[in-house]
Amino acid sequence: MVIGLERIKGVFITGTDTGVGKTVVSAALAWTLKSAGIRVAVMKPIQTGTESIDFTDIEFVQKVLGSGYALDRVCPYRFSLPLAPLVAASLVGEKVDINRIKSAFYELSKSFDTVIVEGAGGLVVPITEDYFMSDLAFDLNLPVIVVTRPSLGTLNHTFLTVEFARSRGLDVLGVVISNFPADPGLAERTNPEIILKMTGKEILGVLPHDPDICVEEGRIGRIRETACSSFVSKLGGSFNVEAFIKSLNAQQLKKI
Numbered sequence: 001m002v003i004g005l006e007r008i009k010g011v012f013i014t015g016t017d018t019g020v021g022k023t024v025v026s027a028a029l030a031w032t033l034k035s036a037g038i039r040v041a042v043m044k045p046i047q048t049g050t051e052s053i054d055f056t057d058i059e060f061v062q063k064v065l066g067s068g069y070a071l072d073r074v075c076p077y078r079f080s081l082p083l084a085p086l087v088a089a090s091l092v093g094e095k096v097d098i099n100r101i102k103s104a105f106y107e108l109s110k111s112f113d114t115v116i117v118e119g120a121g122g123l124v125v126p127i128t129e130d131y132f133m134s135d136l137a138f139d140l141n142l143p144v145i146v147v148t149r150p151s152l153g154t155l156n157h158t159f160l161t162v163e164f165a166r167s168r169g170l171d172v173l174g175v176v177i178s179n180f181p182a183d184p185g186l187a188e189r190t191n192p193e194i195i196l197k198m199t200g201k202e203i204l205g206v207l208p209h210d211p212d213i214c215v216e217e218g219r220i221g222r223i224r225e226t227a228c229s230s231f232v233s234k235l236g237g238s239f240n241v242e243a244f245i246k247s248l249n250a251q252q253l254k255k256i
């Protein structure tokens, strides 16, 4: 699909929650696609919480990619308070205009093969009183990748997110497990296989924990070095899900 992403114009990166690793996954995926020769842009339609961070999500991504675009082109709405877009906007007397986001997306689509759009929080985050992140993914006509944590609690969150996406008519391409520890505990060792079975969706990648990555401080760690081996071949990488699950099962047996 390096591939399909060109044909489908892009992908909407959502997550099971805020802080699950959507930005790290967006940056790693963009780097992987760029390395495969695809002209890729990353867009974050609405960034909140700018008052408490040194780097916005889009600035982190642009540091990884080594290329920058005018912030208004890729991040049309920025709010200082760390709140859901509806609330962050209304507290400063503003309302997000979805058409402005759509125009920015269509403009980018003209200049790039594919556009990765990072949502804020999860799918049921309100942008206006009657418009959610899921509506934006739907209106942009983008398939969705669900970024999820590897740890305890993720089965519930992942299944809920995938089911909600389905109920809103979204095409879920698959799940990416983010921030996977080098020494996984019982939950992390067993969750990937159950995520596959419960959701019926592909695991499209697993990103390893990297202690030198910090989005908010603009530290990119070894993300460029590990990106390509973290995604499956249809996303331009070399990650092998079967071998990964086999190795987790082997570790699991050793620990019993």
Ligand SMILES: Nc1ncnc2c1ncn2[C@@H]1O[C@H](COP(=O)(O)OP(=O)(O)OP(=O)(O)O)[C@@H](O)[C@H]1O
Binding pocket: 015, 017, 018, 019, 020, 021, 022, 023, 024, 025, 057, 119, 120, 121, 178, 179, 180, 207, 208, 209, 210, 211, 212, 213, 214, 215, 216
């Ligand atoms: N693979 C990783 N290795 C180390 N730290 C990570 C990794 N993935 C995410 N983190 C850290 O976890 C935090 C949350 O990650 P990230 O900003 O990507 O989440 P998010 O889902 O984009 O959050 P938001 O909803 O605020 O956009 C950040 O501090 C980031 O640096």
Ligand SMILES: [Mg+2]
Binding pocket: 022, 023, 024, 057, 118
């Ligand atoms: Mg983010």
